Amino acid sequence: MDNDLVVVKKNSTVIPKASRRTELWKRIKKNKFMYLMILPGILYFLIYKYLPMYGLIIAFQDYKPYLGISGSEWVGFDHFKRLFSEPDFWFIFRNTLLLFVLQLVIFFPIPIFLALMLNEVRNQAFKKTVQTIVYIPHFMSWVIIVSICYVILTLDGGVVNGILESLGFQKINFLLSDEWFRPMYILQVIWREAGWGTIIFLAAIAAVDPQLYEAARMDGANRLQQMIHITLPAIKSVIVVLLILKIGDILELGFEHVFLLLNASNRNVAEIFDTYVYTTGLQQGQFSYSTAVGFFKGIVGLILVMFANWLAKKSGEEGVY
Template sequence: MQAHWRRIAKYKYLYLLLLPGFAWYLVYKYLPMYGVIIAFKDFNFGKGIWDSPWVGWKHFDFLFGYPDFYRIVKNTILINVYELLFSFPAPIILALLLNELKNLAFKRSIQTIVYFPHFLSWVVFGGIVIQLLSPNDGLVNQLRELFGWGSVHYMTQSDYFRPIIIGSLILKETGWLAIIYLAALSAIDPEQYEAATIDGATRMQKLVHVTLPGIRNTIVILLILKIGNMMDYGFEQIYVMYNPTVYDVGDVLSTYIYRVGLQDAQFSLTTAIGLFQSVIGFFLIWGANRLAQRFSDNSIW
């Protein structure tokens, strides 16, 4: 115990740097957990959380018997699967491409361009995407009409909505997420590349046998975290870009919680949905971590 406290005293300033993070999680993640009991009550503002009547599993029974709930869960999972297949590899590929550039001025220019969309809110970026795809004066439909193909109402057709969501996410966030992989790439020992060159390795062989193994730990950790969030999807992006005509493919748990919880004031029901998300998310991240432990030497815990 004394050794433990001596270690804390020795690195006290480093531990102080952890305090803002701990405070954030305490205030926004742990203290609100008290409100989970709303899922088992008929919450009433006048009576407060504790004095509202207990109803047991009533809200969960309603959820699991509500046909649209399964459609919403399906939409949430499918969009996350598409993101995992197409959006997750994009920053890895971009980081690998940027890492191969030798002209520093050109490399920094490209980095600045691809980073910039991240700093735009989804309200702004989503508005740009909607305007580009507008059937009246959108650039995409103007090009289609130029070639005689006719305009398409992209934002009101279910077949196009999910690809638009994933495509816009890739455009907006790929550059920013690539920073993590570029940092991991910078930590690879240059002597490994020199040894590979001496052995006669080609660029592709260096990529496969040196570069990718060097960032494997980062990829595995971020993949586990992504799988753990499979029951959630960014509210702001969907809310800005969807409309009632594409609810059948675009309505996800976060937007449904907003409509039912805030607009219809069914707080107990939406708390039940949130608890359902958390429980499934826990098992997903636990399962992904176990698989990572089994097939590699990297995991979160």
């Protein structure tokens, strides 16, 4: 009896592969115009995202531009071996990770707070003005932001050091020190991106059902309680998705930004993979090696995204896939 039951169960749950395929085919046929609509999207990804991956081959070659991909010598994992045996590898890895953790821990929650606060503003004109003002820095290039900071912080007549001096404090060498690099980096990121980051959260907050708030108010919940017990849980899934995507960008810390801040005195904390690729790879025309480093970066990012996604699913959230 027991055995029979098991057999029956197995048969009912496992649909033969062939029939599943035909079913999918049928569905596609039925909704062919719907599927046609995603074709441009698929083509876009194929042509601009997947096709260029062909170029990753050069990470395993001794690539020379004039010989091309087909003509260059195959060297296998040599470039990866070189990367991992590089004496600077671990300190670059550490710097990259640390900046990333700073972004995650300090920067990431700020747009959420800002969005929650903006949501509490009742005067619409004031709210819109503040929103516009906090969006503007996003449209400034890093060159401008770093130059402004340089002018403010320099020892040769900068405002901040002028104030410090007039108050009787020691001048601080912000630009040429390894202690100030990380605070400067993260503050600049916050200054530029925090406002822009609120957009998605504000949209998510706008979608919360107003009845929930009404009900809460009936029950005597104050503004803070409404925020904690209604708004935050309602946008939790958006937060999780953005967090996972952010983790995917782990090693995208902004080459331009870091490179502009980098100098002889802070290299030990500011050298990250992107700047390393630039000085070692591109400046010296070592395309294969640079590609290998970039490839490695991508793999680390992929693993972290998968891990974060798995973690999100474990804790009952939807994740990104």
